[in-house]
Amino acid sequence: YGGTYNLFSVTLPRLGITTTFVDPSDPSNFGKAVRENTRAIFVESLGNPKLDVLDLKAIAAEAKAAKVPFIVDNTVPSPALLNPIAHGANIVIHSLTKYINGNGTALGGAIIDAGTFDWANGKFPEFTEPSAGYHGLVYHEALGAAAFIAKARIEGLRDYGGALSPFNAFQIIQGLETLPIRMKKHSENALALAQWLQGRNEVAWVNYPGLTSSKYNALAQTYLPKGQSGIVTFGVKGGFESVKKIADGTKLFSLLANIGDTKSLIIHPASTTHQQLDDAAQESTGVTKDLIRLSVGLEDIEDLKADLVSAFATIDKSVFA
Structure with a gap:
């Protein structure tokens, strides 16, 4: 998706986060692109508008070998047609604005954490070192499999916003039902x-x-x-x-x-x-x-x-x- 490409290529570099783009049709390209500072592998399960279907299981294996989370944007298939977690994804994201809402009337996004990634593997100290914002809480020790999604909520949502309005949440839940x-x-x-x-x-x-x-x-x-x-x-x-x-x-x-x-x-x-x-x-x-x-x-x-x-x-x- 063009907005995602722009986020990765223009906006995130301003925050010191860089992206290596690869041809996803060959899963081994992901492993070849991994560097010492690589912290995630990100894909769209069904590309927009390329409509390329990826071999999620093979890419998940590359992410596991690199000891980084496998993040899948599953917006286009939606949860009704595809569950990336069943194929090895650690984290799934959705634009709720699209099929889940279904009427183009509300903006929103969702993060689903499978709780399957080892955040204590040495690459992610923010999960294994005390958090000054929560009186020395160590996320991985205190929250285990829920460490990532809890951190996303109590730090990301609290500090950066992105919270749905009650009416938008209502509209999205209505869409989810059908x-x-x-x-x-x-x-x-x-x-x-x-x-x-x-x-x-x-x-x-x-x-x-x-x-x-x-x-x-x-x-x-x-x-x-x-x-x-x-x-x-x-x-x-x-x-x-x-x-x-x-x-x-x-x-x-x-x-x-x-x-x-x-x-x-x-x-x-x-x-x-x-x-x-x-x-x-x-x-x-x-x-x-x-x-x-x-x-x-x-x-x-x-x-x-x-x-x-x-x-x-x-x-x-x-x-x-």
Whole structure:
């Protein structure tokens, strides 16, 4: 995700925290990139918008060998489709703003600690040395498996904020109640739409891990057998000019930068969500100038197809020659 890339490449270095970016398609790349001061391995379980499915078990093994926590952003699959902890993740994070809320009405995030990482392995003295803020409390000794999540709450939440308002919390909990049935429908609609897009003359390529033609399909069947979530990307013939006409031409798909709403959304990542990245960085995250990202909602699939047909009709047909 573009915001995450910017956080790691621009914001965190100001705080003295640097990031080594690797090609996640080969799990051994993580182990090769580990340095003496490496303190975590971080991945997105399903990349946004690259939609690359990662071999979580293999990457977890690399993190274990390096004695650092394996952190997984599981926003796109959501807990309804994937539990990274079952595949070796130590910490899982979610943007609650997306599928868990489901309506694009509240901002929030969540941290889930599996309680499986050894914070007393010598790399994390803040867990094994007395805390001046709590009268000499040693987190690992006093809290054991809950050391990390307790520290995140009583120091991170208290000192840095990030607390949900009561109403936002209410909205997110309401969304959580219907998450499994929504994710099933999101996945069904996304797969059906991706298959349909493959047959359209206006479309140059389609990317969805549920397609048998996807290079991520085998991993998707392993890690996401219940569904591959609701994000579909595709390229249109005619490049950016066609992209603009399609994005402006939809009526059911809303031109919005969010994902995970019950309503369908359309966006051009290269000029919006990933515009702060240079061309090389965009390419590394799977963003091309002709790419359109769809967050497929819960509407009737025939209505979604009809909306795209209307938008496709606005394209200059000479680009298909």
